[in-house]
Each structure stands twice: as structure tokens, then as C-alpha cells.
Amino acid sequence: MAMDYEPKQTTAWITGPIALSLVVFGTLPLWIESIGLYQYLGVEVLIWVIFALGYNLLLGYTGLPSFGHGAFLGIGAYAFGLAQFEVWPNLWFCLIAAFVVTGLFGAATALFLSHRRGIYFALMTIAFGQIYYFIASKWTDVTHGEDGLLNIARLPVDLGVVELPLAGNAQLYYLCFAVYAVLVLLLWRLTNSPYGRVLRAIKQNETRVAFVGYPVGLYKWSVFTLSCGIAGIAGALFAMAQEGAYINVMSLQWSGIIVLMVLIGGGFVSFWGPVFGVILYFVARDVLGAYTETWLLWFGLMFVVLVIFKPDGLAGMWHDLMRRVQPRPAPVTASKAEG
Amino acid sequence: MLLNLIPHLINGLALGLLFALLALGFMLIIGVMEVINLAHGSLFTIGAYVALAVMAPDGGLPYAFMEPYYALPAIPRYLIALVVGPLVAGAVGMGLELCLRRTYGSDPLYGLLLTFGAALVLEELIREIWGSSEYYLPVPQQISGGFIAGNLIYSTYRIYAAVFAAGMIGVLWLFLNKTPYGAVIKAGAHDSEMVRALGYNLTRLRLLVFGFGAALAGIAGVIMAPIWGIRPVVGVDAVIPAFVIIVLGGVGSFWGAVSAGIMVGLVVALTAAFLTDWSLLSMYLLLLAVVTFRSRGLAGKSSVLEA
Numbered sequence: 001m002a003m004d005y006e007p008k009q010t011t012a013w014i015t016g017p018i019a020l021s022l023v024v025f026g027t028l029p030l031w032i033e034s035i036g037l038y039q040y041l042g043v044e045v046l047i048w049v050i051f052a053l054g055y056n057l058l059l060g061y062t063g064l065p066s067f068g069h070g071a072f073l074g075i076g077a078y079a080f081g082l083a084q085f086e087v088w089p090n091l092w093f094c095l096i097a098a099f100v101v102t103g104l105f106g107a108a109t110a111l112f113l114s115h116r117r118g119i120y121f122a123l124m125t126i127a128f129g130q131i132y133y134f135i136a137s138k139w140t141d142v143t144h145g146e147d148g149l150l151n152i153a154r155l156p157v158d159l160g161v162v163e164l165p166l167a168g169n170a171q172l173y174y175l176c177f178a179v180y181a182v183l184v185l186l187l188w189r190l191t192n193s194p195y196g197r198v199l200r201a202i203k204q205n206e207t208r209v210a211f212v213g214y215p216v217g218l219y220k221w222s223v224f225t226l227s228c229g230i231a232g233i234a235g236a237l238f239a240m241a242q243e244g245a246y247i248n249v250m251s252l253q254w255s256g257i258i259v260l261m262v263l264i265g266g267g268f269v270s271f272w273g274p275v276f277g278v279i280l281y282f283v284a285r286d287v288l289g290a291y292t293e294t295w296l297l298w299f300g301l302m303f304v305v306l307v308i309f310k311p312d313g314l315a316g317m318w319h320d321l322m323r324r325v326q327p328r329p330a331p332v333t334a335s336k337a338e339g
Numbered sequence: 340m341l342l343n344l345i346p347h348l349i350n351g352l353a354l355g356l357l358f359a360l361l362a363l364g365f366m367l368i369i370g371v372m373e374v375i376n377l378a379h380g381s382l383f384t385i386g387a388y389v390a391l392a393v394m395a396p397d398g399g400l401p402y403a404f405m406e407p408y409y410a411l412p413a414i415p416r417y418l419i420a421l422v423v424g425p426l427v428a429g430a431v432g433m434g435l436e437l438c439l440r441r442t443y444g445s446d447p448l449y450g451l452l453l454t455f456g457a458a459l460v461l462e463e464l465i466r467e468i469w470g471s472s473e474y475y476l477p478v479p480q481q482i483s484g485g486f487i488a489g490n491l492i493y494s495t496y497r498i499y500a501a502v503f504a505a506g507m508i509g510v511l512w513l514f515l516n517k518t519p520y521g522a523v524i525k526a527g528a529h530d531s532e533m534v535r536a537l538g539y540n541l542t543r544l545r546l547l548v549f550g551f552g553a554a555l556a557g558i559a560g561v562i563m564a565p566i567w568g569i570r571p572v573v574g575v576d577a578v579i580p581a582f583v584i585i586v587l588g589g590v591g592s593f594w595g596a597v598s599a600g601i602m603v604g605l606v607v608a609l610t611a612a613f614l615t616d617w618s619l620l621s622m623y624l625l626l627l628a629v630v631t632f633r634s635r636g637l638a639g640k641s642s643v644l645e646a
Contacts, residue, residue: 297463
């Protein structure tokens with residue numbers, strides 16, 4: 001593989017880009033309306049950013065193309081709704097329930113997937129995504145099928161002494177922002193840890209990593225499970241944003257769109273790729289969508305052109321630009337010889 | 340009692356053989372290009388819609404201009420549909436192959452992502468041309484309707500579909516195994532670089548094989564259209580069973596795909612007879628049951644795509 005993340009790793013908890021992203025996302029509700037957009041868009045963007053960052057652990061870092069990941073977003077949304085209706089309507093409990101339940105589904109699924117690679121992995125994830133979609137559409141006692149699980153409440157943030165309501169979109173946004181802030185710090189450390197290093201090695205050459213003695217299956221299993229758990233949290237936030245859990249995000253098309261977002265942003269070469277990709281997708285939806293009904297056609301065409309000519313996406317273009325602005329000696333790599 | 344199952348078995352056989360036809364085209368493309376063609380379902384859909392345009396006056400073509408043509412009897416128009424549908428699907432497939440060229444040699448993931456994007460574009464294009472509503476493909480009287488034999492109702496079209504698909508699979512087998520072209524394709528699937536070293540034009544071979552695989556998807560679409568109806572997302576419904584069949588049968592195995600196709604078709608049709616709502620789930624359970632014990636499916640060989 002020709003391209004990869006920066007080989008250099010860091011042990012810093014906070015880096016410039018992280019601080020910048022926290023400032024930009026942290027102040028977003030203050031200026032989003034003055035540039036002609038609306039608060040709910042910010043909520044959507046952050047939820048999908050959370051989902052995409054978790055997904056990129058799998059696609060970008062480990063090189064495992066899952067085409068059924070939307071199913072786990074949906075499972076998280078249903079788990080959040082059901083925990084709220086049936087067990088205990090407390091925000092923290094329901095969020096944790098969504099994380100744990102979706103993680104368990106992911107762990108069980110990963111048992112079938114962790115020893116597979118390439119085409120078998122991709123096709124099996126499609127099959128599992130369809131299984132969950134199918135169960136969600138037919139098990140109407142639990143999921144209410146095509147109608148969806150309605151009236152999921154935006155539970156207030158219970159801080160012991162005070163309760164902050166989340167009814168407004170700007171308020172919900174700040175909950176999403178808090179989740180994002182914690183997640184981005186954890187994921188940054190994780191991807192720069194020895195664990196992250198092994199994941200990147202698995203992407204490069206799984207067989208070789210196994211020969212060196214790492215339990216490749218265990219790594220793939222754990223990263224799949226973690227990625228599903230994060231999808232569950234995103235699903236829980238999504239259920240609150242939409243005030244319901246619906247089946248459409250579990251379809252193959254939505255599972256594919258998350259792949260598309262991550263790749264178009266450059267998830268293969270940058271930690272920040274998924275963030276760029278999600279923002280581009282939603283801005284394109286609103287801007288192109290204002291002009292034409294078939295904006296997805298144009299977005300798809302853009303994606304195709306990008307894969308042909310610039311497969312490392314927006315982040316790759318950014319890297320090229322930086323290289324042109326401040327030329328450095330080309331790093332010596334052996335990647336050519338690997339084939 | 341068992342006799343009552345015969346119509347269901349025929350339905351399952353028709354379904355399974357059509358899935359197998361789709362899966363075989365997909366496998367040819369994997370073999371020679373090493374690309375997982377996620378747009379395969381869209382090519383199937385294109386076949387169906389083109390057949391609709393050829394068969395029905397309200398099927399998307401400018402009707403007034405074509406009026407003398409629609410005065411033709413149904414059978415010649417159906418035969419034209421059987422030829423034009425796969426031809427258009429094949430042409431679109433060749434176009435896709437041209438786009439794919441830059442991804443050869445890099446990670447197979449890029450080819451897969453490119454075809455996913457292409458599937459999105461094709462589906463939106465179809466929506467643009469034909470809209471989102473559902474159509475039914477009219478077929479000549481001779482193969483529509485049903486008949487009663489021994490108190491059971493048989494659908495003529497399903498029998499025709501099963502026979503047609505079986506015939507196509509037979510012709511495909513003969514083509515791959517008894518002609519020099521087939522030998523080159525099989526050699527290309529085994530080791531495409533070596534085929535180039537032997538002096539064959541690999542670029543042209545890839546273009547033609549992609550077109551051929553796409554045409555097989557197109558013809559499956561034409562035959563399936565009267566059974567399932569035609570809508571922009573019909574390709575997804577068809578291609579997912581095809582993926583299941585490929586994993587079940589094993590990548591690269593002709594008879595693996597055919598037998599897995601028949602198994603899936605029968606399982607789906609038999610569960611549909613008793614538990615209509617859950618018929619598609621049975622297919623996945625079958626997949627899990629087989630793959631748990633045989634990780635490369637019934638007859639799979641190790642493949643470059645696993646690396």
C-alpha cells in the first residue's frame with residue numbers, strides 16, 4: 001500500500017489539531033446560524049463524526065472494510081430507546097446501555113469475522129448487516145418495524161445537584177460535543193499507542209504480524225467490538241436527536257454512505273479524515289440539495305472521481321498542499337518493495 | 340403432503356438458478372480483475388429497466404417516436420429485450436472497467452469502493468430516468484399465467500425462468516471449459532500476469548470479461564423482472580443473495596456457486612411457504628451454519644483477495 005498515516009507517533013494527549021477542533025466545534029452553536037445554517041445540522045454532524053471516527057478504527061487503521069456498520073448505529077438507537085422505556089430513564093444509564101449492548105452485538109458478530117480477511121470479510125459484514133436489518137424490520141414487538149420506535153425522549157443531563165434539559169438543539173449539541181471531546185482524546189491516544197501500532201501493521205500485512213507473534217484475531221476482534229460500541233453511542237445520540245429510532249440507517253445504503261464519508265475525507269491517511277468527510281457530506285447535502293433533488297448523484301460522482309484520481313481524499317489533498325508549501329526531503333520508505 | 344411442495348420447489352429452483360447466474364458473473368469479475376464489484380446489483384437493475392423500455396410503451400422511451408415499433412407482437416419484442424438488456428448492462432460494465440483501471444495494483448479496497456460509488460451513481464441515474472415507482476415487465480402470453488396439474492397451481496413463468504437460467508448456466512460452463520476463450524479467462528483468473536506474459540492482451544481481456552460478467556447480471560435482471568417487479572433498489576435485493584451464494588459456495592468455484600445458489604433458492608422458497616416473513620433470514624442462517632464449519636464455503640480455494 002502506497003499511503004499510510006504519519007509514521008511518527010506521539011504520546012501527547014492534546015495536539016494542535018485536537019485543540020483547534022475543540023475550539024471550532026465548541027463555539028459552533030454561536031456562529032452556525034450567522035453563516036446561514038441551522039443548529040440541528042451541528043448535532044447531525046457531530047453524531048456522524050463520532051460514528052465515523054469509531055468506524056475509521058476499523059476501515060482506516062486496521063484496513064477492514066465493514067459494509068454493515070450502519071446496523072450497529074441502529075442497534076445503539078434501539079438499545080437507547082428500549083433502555084429508556086423499559087428500564088430506567090436516566091441519560092447516563094441509557095448511554096452506557098447503548099454502548100454495552102451494541103458492543104456485545106459487535107463482539108458476537110466479530111467472533112464470526114475476526115479470522116477473515118479481504119473479500120470474505122467484506123461479504124460477511126454485508127451479510128451480518130442484512131441479518132440485523134432484517135430482524136429489526138420483522139421483530140415488530142420490539143422495534144415496531146418500519147414505523148420505528150417513536151417518542152424517545154431527550155433525557156435531561158443529571159449532574160446530581162442540577163438537571164440540565166436537552167430539549168433545544170443547541171443544548172443537545174453540547175452533550176454531543178462533550179461526548180466528542182472525550183472520544184477524540186481517547187481515540188487519539190489509542191491510535192498512537194502500541195495497540196494502534198499493531199492495528200496499522202495488520203493493515204499493512206496481516207500474515208507478517210501473525211508471524212511476529214501478535215494474536216491478530218484478538219486484535220481484529222477487539223477493534224471491531226470497540227468500533228461497534230462507539231457506533232452504539234452515536235446511535236443513542238441519534239435516537240435523541242431524531243426523538244425516535246428508525247430502521248433506515250441500518251440499510252446497506254447507509255452502511256455504504258459511512259464508508260463513503262470516511263474515504264472521501266481521507267480516513268486512510270489521516271486521523272481527521274472522517275471529520276472532514278462527514279462535514280463535506282452534510283454541507284453537500286444542504287448546499288447541493290438546495291439546487292437539485294438528485295444531489296446524491298453528484299456526490300456519488302464526486303466520490304468516484306476522487307477514488308480514481310485522489311484515493312486519499314481531502315486529507316490527502318491537504319497533505320499535498322502542505323508538502324508544496326513547505327518542501328521537505330522525501331522520507332525513505334520501503335513500501336514500494338512490498339507490493 | 341410432499342407433493343404440495345412441488346410448486347414451491349420450482350419457485351426456489353428458479354430463484355436459486357438466477358441468483359447463481361448473477362453470482363457467476365460476479366465471480367468472473369473477481370477472478371480476472373480481483374475486484375469486488377458492488378455495482379453488480381445496479382447492472383442487474385439496468386438489465387431489468389432496459390427490458391422494460393423495450394417491452395412496454397410506458398417504459399421510459401419516447402413513445403410517440405417509437406410507435407411503429409410497439410406495434411410489433413410481444414414475442415419479437417421480448418426476444419429483443421433478451422438481447423438488448425444484457426448488451427446495455429455489458430456496455431455499462433465496460434465503462435466501469437475503464438474507470439477501474441487506475442486502481443489495479445493498489446489495495447483491492449479501492450476497486451471495491453469505486454464500484455460502490457458507481458452503484459450509488461447508477462441507482463440515482465435510474466431514479467432520474469424512470470422515477471422511483473414500481474413497474475412490472477409484461478411478458479408474452481405463452482410464458483405468463485399458470486396451469487393446474489393434480490390440484491396444484493404452477494406458474495408457467497417460473498418454470499420458464501428455471502429452464503432458461505439452467506440453460507444459461509450450461510452454456511456458460513461449455514463456454515468456459517470447451518472453448519479457447521474460456522481457457523484464457525480461466526487462466527486469467529488463476530494468474531493474470533502470466534496470461535499477459537504469454538502474449539495475450541490483458542487490457543482487452545479484462546474489458547471483455549467485465550463486460551461479459553455485467554451482461555450475465557443484465558440477463559438475470561431481465562428474467563427476474565416479471566417475478567420481482569422493477570424498482571431502483573431491486574438490484575440490492577438480488578445482489579445480496581448472490582454475495583451469500585459466493586461465500587457459501589466458495590470464491591472461484593463454478594459448481595460451488597451453482598449448488599449454493601440452488602440451496603439458497605430452495606431454503607428461501609421453502610421457508611416462504613411456511614413462514615413468509617422470515618424467508619430471507621433462513622438464507623443467512625444457512626450461510627452461518629456452513630461457514631462456521633467450512634471457512635471457505637463448500638468448495639472455495641484460497642484466493643489472492645484474502646491477502
